[in-house]
Amino acid sequence: MKLLSALKRCSVALAAVALATVSLQPASAAPQPIVGGERAAQGEFPFMVRLSMGCGGALYAQDIVLTAAHCVDGSGNDTSITVTGGVADLRSSDAVKVRSTKVLQAPGYNGTGKDWALIKLARPIDQPTLKIATDSTYDRGTFTVAGWGADREGGRQQRHLLKAEVPFVSDADCQSAYRDLVPGEELCAGLLDTGGVDSCQGDSGGPMFRKDDADEWIQVGIVSWGRGCARPDYPGVYTEVSHFASGIASAAASL
CATH class of the missing domain: 2.40.10.10 (Trypsin-like serine proteases)
Structure with missing residues (x-):
C-alpha cells in the first residue's frame, strides 16, 4: 500500500457523501487552497x-x-x-x-x-x-478531471460537480515525488511548481480525460492517489487506462 501521507483519493463516508465532511489526510496535514476548479454545467460531462x-x-x-x-x-x-x-x-x-x-x-x-x-x-x-484510450497516443497534454470530491485538502464533499484542467507530468518528474510510482500502469498530472489544481479526496475512481483528434472526449486516467491535494511538487497519480x-x-x- 502507499505511504500514509500519500493516500487513495476515496471517501469512507456512506449515504450522503456529497455533503459530508470527510478527510483521509493525516492529522498534521494543513489545508491547501481550493483544488482550482469550477462548477461544471448540467450536461457538460454526462458520462x-x-x-x-x-x-x-x-x-x-x-x-x-x-x-x-x-x-x-x-x-x-x-x-x-x-x-x-x-x-x-x-x-x-x-x-x-x-x-x-x-x-x-x-x-x-x-x-x-x-x-x-x-x-x-x-x-x-x-x-x-465515455470511451477509453486503447494506446498511449493521448497520454500527454492537458487533461480534464471532474468529480464531487473535496474542493480543498481536508474539505467537504461537493453537491455540485466540479471540473479542472491539469497538465501531464513525466514519469521522471513524478518519481521524484513518489518512489513507489508504477510507470506504465500509472501516469501523473498537476502543476508541479505551484500546485493549486488537483483532484482530491472523494474524486477517486473518476475519469481524467481529454479531447481526441475527432474532438471527442476520451478517458486516459482514473483518479487514484496522491500526497495531500494540490500541493506543489506532488502531482495527482492516475491509473493509466490505455495500459x-x-x-x-x-x-x-x-x-
Whole structure:
C-alpha cells in the first residue's frame, strides 16, 4: 500500500457523501487552497456518475461503470452500491439512481497499480458513455478531471460537480515525488511548481480525460492517489487506462 501521507483519493463516508465532511489526510496535514476548479454545467460531462461509497466513476457502457479498484471490496455479486447519474447537482430531482448487481475488481490488485474496477448496474443509465484510450497516443497534454470530491485538502464533499484542467507530468518528474510510482500502469498530472489544481479526496475512481483528434472526449486516467491535494511538487497519480484497455474490455464482456 502507499505511504500514509500519500493516500487513495476515496471517501469512507456512506449515504450522503456529497455533503459530508470527510478527510483521509493525516492529522498534521494543513489545508491547501481550493483544488482550482469550477462548477461544471448540467450536461457538460454526462458520462460522470457518483458512487454511494464516496467515489466517482464514468459510464463505460450505459450499464457498466469504470471506477478505481480501491473504491470496491473485491469481485462478485454486490447490490450495496447506489450509482447516481444524469446530473451535475446531486440534489437535482432529475438524478437517476441505480443499484449495482456485480463488481469486478482488477485481477491481481493489491493496493499498488492495477487500480481499476467495473460495476454492473441493475439497469442502464440513459446517458452518453465515455470511451477509453486503447494506446498511449493521448497520454500527454492537458487533461480534464471532474468529480464531487473535496474542493480543498481536508474539505467537504461537493453537491455540485466540479471540473479542472491539469497538465501531464513525466514519469521522471513524478518519481521524484513518489518512489513507489508504477510507470506504465500509472501516469501523473498537476502543476508541479505551484500546485493549486488537483483532484482530491472523494474524486477517486473518476475519469481524467481529454479531447481526441475527432474532438471527442476520451478517458486516459482514473483518479487514484496522491500526497495531500494540490500541493506543489506532488502531482495527482492516475491509473493509466490505455495500459489496461484490453483487460477492461474483456472484463466488461464477462459481466
